[in-house]
Structures are given as C-alpha cells and as structure tokens.
Amino acid sequence: MSWVILTGRQNDLDHAATPHKIITNRDYLSHPALFRGQRPKVINLSNSYAYQSRGYYASLLASSRGHRVIPTVETMIDLSERKLYEHALPELELALNKCRKDLDGEFPAKVCFFFGIGPGRAWDRFARLLFDWFRAPALEVHIKDNSEWAAIRKIGFHPLARMDCTEKRRFTHCLETYTGREWRESKSRTPARYTFATLVDPAEELPPSQISSLRHWARIAEKMGVEVEPITRKDLARLANYDALFIRETTSISNHTYRFARRAQQEGMPVIDDPLSMIRCTNKVYLDELLAANKVPVPPTVIIAGTSDLEHAADTLSFPLVLKIPDSSFSRGVKKCADFKELKALATEWLEDSDLLIAQKFIPTTFDWRIGVLGGQPLFAVHYLMAKKHWQIVNHRVNGKPEEGGFKSFTLRQAPAEVVETAVRAARCIGDGLYGVDLKETRDGIFVIEVNDNPNLDHGCEDSGEKDEVWVRLTQWFLDRLERQGR
Template sequence: MSWVILTGRQSDLDQVATPHKIITNRDYLAHPALFSGQRPKVINLSNSYGYQSRGYYASLLASSRGHRVIPTVETMIDLSERKLYENALPELELALNKSRKDLGGKFPEKATFFFGIGPSKAWDRFAKLLFDWFRAPALEVSIKDHHEWATIHKIGFLPLARMSAEEKPRFLASLATYTNREWRDGKARVPARYTFATLVDPHEQLPPSSISSLRYWAKIAEKMGVEVEPITRKDLAKLANYDALFIRETTSISNHTYRFARRAQQEGMPVIDDPLSMIRCTNKVYLNELMTFNKVPVPPTVMIASPADFQLAADTLGFPLVLKIPDSSFSRGVKKATNFEELKALATAWMEESDLLIAQKYMPTQYDWRIGVLGGQPLFAVHYLMAKKHWQIVNHDGGGKPVEGGIKTFTLKDAPAHVVETAVRAARCIGDGLYGVDLKETKDGVFVIEVNDNPNLDHGIEDSGEKDEVWTRLTQWFLDRLER
C-alpha cells in the first residue's frame, strides 16, 4: 500500500521527514494520471481546507480518482461551522471530562491531536473518539474549563504552518505510527490494488479464524493484488483508510464488532459480517421465524415468553428438550432440560436476562453438518463432531477451557446434495455474505439448527475439502463488490 502526502507548499514538509511520497496539492490537481492504476492512501496536509480552495479540491478529486483520503470533503464541511458538528459535542465532552483526573484536575485552553493521538496518554480516550468523529491529520480543540465540567468551544484544523516547534516532532511521530502497517511482505508478487482490514482479538479464546489462518489468506490475497492487514477494536478511527473489512471476532450487536460493521457500511466498504446479517443471525427467535416463513426445515420449536409457556413446551416437545437464549453462540446459552423441574429452573433464571427464550425438540446426532455459504453459493462442507461424552460440539460445562469435538472434512461434491441445498436456501434468507449453516441429518430429514454470520474458517480445517479455492473465492467476493 502506498501513501501520498499533499502539502500546500513544497517547503511545508521536508522530504526526509517521512519515507512516503510528498507532493504539493497543485501538482496533485494538475496531473490526474500521476497515480494511474494505483490506489494510494492520501493524507491532505494543505494549509487551507476552505470551500473551493486547493485543499478542498484535492480531497474532492481524490475521491473521484478512487484514492482514499483524509480529511474528506465531508469532514471539511462538518468542521467549517460549529452548528454542523454540535451533534458530536455531547459524546466528546463526556469523554473529555472522564480524562480530568488523569490530567491532574484541569484542562488547558487548547490541545492538539494528530491522527487520533493526543499530547499524552491521559488524552487517549478523547483523542481516539475525536478521530472517530473527524478523521483529520491535525486538529486543535479549544476548551473552556468550568472546573466541574469542561466544554468544547471549538474544533478546527491545525495546518503545518501553524504548528509550534514542539508540535512538529510529535506530528511526525504520529504520522509514522498512523502509516505503519503489519503483515507486509516487502516483495509482493502483484502491486496491491486494495487493502483489506481484518478485525481480530489476539486474546479471544475461540476466535472464528486463527491468526495463522489469516496469514495464510494474506498470502493468497497478495497474489490477487490485495494486502490483508490486522486491526483491533482500538482502530475504529482508522477503518476508513481501508477498502474492505473482514470481521474475525465473535460478533455481537452489543459490542464493538457491530460498530465496526456499521462504520464500514457507512463508508461504502464491502464488509463481512454486514450489520443486517449480524442482527438476523445473532437472534435465534428471528432465525426460527424467518426459516419457518421461507419453508426451510427447522426442529419443532416453542417460543417461551412467560412461565405460562413452560407447560406448552413440555407438552409439545417432550423431554429432554433444548433451551436456548436468543443471542447465544459457540454452544453457550444452550442447555438441555431432562424434566419439567430443570426446564422451570433454567428458564426462570434466563428470563431475568431475556424476555424470550426458545425451546426446541432434542435431536441427538453424532455430528452437525456445517455448510459454508458465500454470496449465495456453497463454499465448504464439514462435520463438527460432538465433544467427548457430550451432546454439543463444544462442552462449556467442564469448568475450565472449552472442549471441542473433532472435525471430519468433505469436498462439496461428496457432501449430500440435499444437505447442501437446504443450507444454501437458509443462507439466502439472510443475505449475500459469508454464513455457516448448521444442520442435523436425521431419519426424519434434514433440519437447520442455526445460521452463523461469522463462521469458523481455518486453514487445514474448513478449507480441507476445497483447498485454496475457499480463500480465493473469499477474496474475489470483496473484489467483485469493489470493482462494481
């Protein structure tokens, strides 16, 4: 990935101050073919971003040339008048005041922030949120400290020409931090056309993809002109610098993964998982209704909305039955009740957290089918075997580390056609992204248990049947949407 830095004058930034290419905004505007066939990331350091100024046109034309640029014209307009950014002030002022103690109890009249980095670590929370709202290289915030509560008087751009001698080195250090990238191979076989962000949590116990698997994908994507780079939950403010987002953390509507998906969608980026798929897949109540409406087979199910439904579930499904919290994942929040007393105790406890529960017919099998579906077409097929001496594929009841069952892999050609076809029908009800459909194959037929919006995808496991085709198709899914 190449970075291009635009300045108002050639003397504004010394060429040896950064390894990245520096040109004036005049040259950038005058030579539209300068980066033909490339997709550089542009940092616009013009001395003015006023309407119809060179700085304004540089960002405007960068977007028309397919170049990623900060600040965007939208950010320039937002910061041109206080009334245009007033909606951001309550959240920003809350974060600002939470920093008071770390700052020794008082705020300066002005503070400067470079690429989401503040003057000291005490500003971190506020600096990242400010950059999340307004992605600009350098911002100056005027603060009025009323001792008990500080307010923001003004947010404005800080041009290079107005930076003090003390601020310049901090700006350059922040620039270096911002443009620093991981997972880069110095000898890429194909010049990168795009850069994909992969959201990961290095400390997650059961991630949907291991770091080693993502590194393997990065090698394949590189051959297709794509750089794959890891980001973490701290990097929301940097998301717009990428072309696409692949979320490889366990998703939840209530955590940062949903916010990343929403931001990617707002930026017009292809994203897996997209916000709507998250909403649909993370709630088993919705999934059951959706599958039933579309005539996709699911186990006999009873919705539990009050204690009055306990007996209905028992009479309809018999025992044992399976009780589920609507937004459970990885076999968590899924329990088996073997009699009415267990059902009543478990459901009563869970209904303190959720107004609705799902009870389903217990269907014991030695494995669950997992069919991966991408863009409405089958991607891979595996058996997830039940954990040893347990009825689920993951056993969380041991009190220690979760115990997983084994895996048996298949080519799509060898997987039963009716299983694959049912999985594809189920996934198409959700959307056009990547899904993992869990099915039980019984003497009474095939039943969809769940559709997962961020299914496991690991090298040597889910890709064993179709090999590198899995990763190639994944990369191509993003490319197709970018090149439309």
C-alpha cells in the same frame, strides 16, 4: 503504492522522514492521471483547508478519483466554524476532563494531536475520541481551565508551516505509527486496487477467525490486488476510507458490530455480515419459521412464550429436550433439560430476560456438519465433533475456559450431496453473504439446526478441504461486488 502525502510546498516535510510518496497539492490537482489504476490513501497536509483553496480541492478531487483521503471535505467544513462542531463538544469535554487525574497541574491552553495521538499517554482517551469525531492529520485544541472543569474553546487544524522542530519530530513519529501495517509482512508485489477493513477484537476468547488466519488471508488477497487491514471498535469513524468490510467479531444486534455493518451498508460498501443477515440469523425464532416455511428440514420445535407453554413442549418433544435463548451463539444460552422440573426452572429463569424461548427435540450425534456457503454456493465442509463427554461442540464450563471438540475436514465432493444441497437451500433463505449451516445427519434424515451469519473461518480447519480456494473465493466475492458498483 499505499500512501500519498500532499503538502503545500515541496519542502514542508522532509522526504527522508517517511517512506511514502510526497507531492505538492498543486501537482496532485494538475495531473489527474497520477496513480491511475491504483487506490492510494491520501494524507492531505496542505497549509490551508479553506473553502476553494488548493487544500480543499485536493480532498474534494481525491474523493472523485476514488482515493481515500484525510481530512475529507466534510471535516474541513465541520471545523470551519464552532457552531458546526459544537454538538461534539459535550462528549469531548467529558473525555477531556477524565484526563485530569493523569495530568500534573492544570490543562495547558493549547494541545496538539497528530493522527489521534496526544503528547502523552494521559491524553489517549481524549485523543482517540477527537480523531473519531474529526479525522485529520494534525489538530490543535484550545482549552479554558478553571481547575474544576476544562472547556474547549476551539478546535482547529494545525498545519505543518506552524509546527516547530519538536512538533515536526512528534508528527513524523505519529505518521509512521498511523501508516504502519499490522499484518503486512513484506512489500506488496501487486499494486493494491482495494483495501478491505477487517473488524477484530484481539481479546475475544472465541473469535470467528484467529488473527493468524486473517494474516493468511491477507497474503492471498495481496496477490489479488487487495490490502487487508485490521480495525477495532474504535475505528468506526475511519470505516468510509475502506472499500469493503469483513466482520470477524462475534456479531450481535445490540453491540458495535451491527453499527459497523449498518455504516458500511450506508457507505455502499460490500460487507460480511450485512445487517439483514445479522437480524435474520441471530434470532432462532425467526430462523425456525423461515426455514420451515421454505420446506427446509428442521428438528421438531415449540415456541415458548410463557410457562403455560411448557407442558405442550414436554408432550410434543418428550425428554430430554433442548431449550434455547433466541439470540444465543457459540453454544451459549443452549441447555439440555432432562425432565420437566429442569425445564420449568430454566425456562422461568430465562423468561426474565427474553419474551420467547425455543424448545427443540434432542437429536444426539457425535458431530455436527458445518457447511460454509458463500454467495449462494457451497464453500467448505467440516465435521465439528462434540466436546469430550458433552453433547455440544463447545462445553462452557462454569468459571472455566470453554472446551471445544475437535474437527474433521472434507472436500465438498467428499461431503454427502444431500447435506450440501440442504445447507445451500437454508443459506439462500437468508441472503447472499457468508453463512455457516449446522446440520445433523441421522437415520431419520438430515436436519438443519441453525444458520450462522458469523461462521468460523480458520486456516487449518475450515479451509483444510478446499485449501486456499476458500480465501480466494472470499476475496473474489468482495471484488465482484465492487466492480459491479464501478468502484
């Protein structure tokens, strides 16, 4: 059972209008053993959320029972007085007034929003922001409009008892939209104990996992009592209602992926990638020194803090050499310099935006080893082949679509033991999460090129060697940490 709907009275909501379980808040409060062993999502549609009312206690006890609930007690308190939510009004009013050009005439005096959905598409931006601030099933916003600027007079709950027939029809439609499952293809055979959020950007050109691969994971996780649900950058306010977070967007310290990781950590949720791993892996300067200090073999490297360091880099590494921006990813911000003229021109350009650069000895190979490491243990092994007529696995053509090389999968037993052991040593320097370690195997030895905190993981590629065991172990990593927490 995934969703439970609480109402003040048995007939407040037509049972035929939704496939989800509907019970009164009184029954929910009186029977603490209900849904034992399950982790339902509770939608509290009580007609009153006043302090110490049944509606208030229903959300309070849902939290104590480990059930995810909307609205939370915090939301109830926030909306109990204007002074408690007035800090949100400037941002909300700005979004509200941006809706004006898409509306005919003035704003209505009152507008109702259900699960972050307004009465029309013109309200979409404001409705989403309102739901981010106050995650509640039904809200009413009172507006004062002087034709130049619309101000919010009041935000409050809009209970079922006050809805007319038209509003109830719209409410049930929005309820269906909100509780819909994008990735679930059939009714769960195993009652879900946990729900994992997976942060994705459907428009990303080179995502670390394709949506089809995450659907594959969802089917495997379902058999282990886990629901996998997609979320996007707009869902930060919803994050606390999940049990764990798996970030499947390209991570960056300067964008929303880091905020999601931090919020998950603050909520005590197991998260891949965790904030510290992101900090450590996304900066190649730190990574080079960390690996070298732990005697993990890396290519000869020179840190460039200004153009005065270029001659030292050229003398130490010779040409061609590779120049890198510290926080580059997916082969972006990584260039090969054939001579000193190229090095100076590129370094001068990049030093405009970065105080430090990395120069490394160029080690030509036809492939890079990628060893996946999860929880300090090897997870998968694969060759990433260089893009056609290019020295990197991804060729970022100017004004063109990135061209990727192919791959060749191996079982962990087939991969050279020294390659796997070196990768595990490198990953353990970072942390206990999921990492992709890139290595070059040469006559002079094995070298770790970098450790990625956001490694590719796709069905039919990285999992080709170890098959579904990759996804089972990924799911179990989260479960082990949840169960240690007693969640």
